[in-house]
Amino acid sequence: MRVGVVGAGRMGRPMVQRLAGAGHEVRVLARSDAAAAALTEDGAVAVRDLGAVAAGAEAVVICVHTDEQVRQVALDDGLIDALPDGALLIVHTTGHPGTADALAERAAGRGIEVLDAPVSGGPHDIAAGRITLLVGGSDEAVARARPALAAYGDPILHVGGRGNGQRVKLINNAVFAANIGLLAAAVDLGAQLGVSEAALLEALPQGSSNSFALSGVARAGSVAGFAAAAGEFIGKDVAVVRQVVADLGGDLGALAAAHQTLAGLLTVPEHARALA
Incomplete structure (x- = not known):
């Protein structure tokens, strides 16, 4: 061609x-x-x-x-x-x-x-x-x-x-961002229970909680480190999906809370604002 x-x-x-x-x-x-x-x-x-x-x-x-x-x-x-x-x-x-x-x-x-x-x-x-x-x-x-x-x-x-290619991609990235937020919450839970983040990142990828996001976090060595590296495209894409959902009169449901958890990890203000 x-x-x-x-x-x-x-x-x-x-x-x-x-x-x-x-x-x-x-x-x-x-x-x-x-x-x-x-x-x-x-x-x-x-x-x-x-x-x-x-x-x-x-x-x-x-x-x-x-x-x-x-x-x-x-x-x-x-x-x-x-x-x-x-x-x-x-x-x-x-x-x-x-x-x-x-x-x-x-x-x-x-x-x-x-x-x-x-x-x-x-x-x-x-x-x-x-x-x-x-x-x-x-x-x-x-x-x-x-x-x-x-x-x-x-x-x-x-x-x-x-348009459906974009819709599916935006949903994919909304779920990916939520997974990172959930992992941040899991690390916080581990701290409350006396389990280190390093121990969690060694163990969880071997269990039923494994995911693409968890694999990336484990390679980065911390949830915060992975969020900082991926923050630019996550913030950009989640901002778009939030706008699309708002345009259609819907909401992100349970995904929204996980996005807010992730926002607390991002050090670039415009990326955090997109998720907050």
């Missing part, structure tokens, strides 16, 4: 490498000579503007840091307007489900399909071709996107219509 990429950073660059390695024709936005040289070594064609990224593309991937940056690139800077009719626009950035609808509205009448496909995992998973992709969109669009997504994604989970 002819694939354009915007956002060849920590997560996006290994996607570029996997796409090029799988034989796709990849054009990537490069803001500097150094970035262009590195992307060329990866087997991609480095270009300097969004029009060149979109030119002739069957699919364009956006993998930037925030939802606001997605809107800036796609709407304000005109990426959607530059896309060929009938192209796919694939958004890997975690954000508000309404963003995918806003992008689709801008592209209405041109046969452009928007897929929201947030990821679960890290750069090492992309490099190994095993990043989890949570994809929202039509059956036809997901089927068309699979040859590109399969270069770095496994499993590719089609979780429903447009």
Whole structure:
């Protein structure tokens, strides 16, 4: 496929490498000579503007840091307007489900399909071709996107219509954040009962209380240490899920209390405020 990429950073660059390695024709936005040289070594064609990224593309991937940056690139800077009719626009950035609808509205009448496909995992998973992709969109669009997504994604989970990829990812991260908050409460309980955090983190991963969050905490050596390392993306994503739930007139239920416990561990004020 002819694939354009915007956002060849920590997560996006290994996607570029996997796409090029799988034989796709990849054009990537490069803001500097150094970035262009590195992307060329990866087997991609480095270009300097969004029009060149979109030119002739069957699919364009956006993998930037925030939802606001997605809107800036796609709407304000005109990426959607530059896309060929009938192209796919694939958004890997975690954000508000309404963003995918806003992008689709801008592209209405041109046969452009928007897929929201947030990821679960890290750069090492992309490099190994095993990043989890949570994809929202039509059956036809997901089927068309699979040859590109399969270069770095496994499993590719089609979780429903447009926006559902974001909804599932936000719920996932809300549960993940709550698990960390529960672990903080467990450490507090251990202190009350005379059990050290070190002893708990050695024992609990071997029992039925084990979880992905607990495994990460155990590797970090403390709940506070893990929360500090993961605080940026946890705070950002939980802020989004709280906004989405509020927009829909719902609530986080029991998850909210665990989020408040986690907020007390975060040292970056804006991240703590997102959870409080």
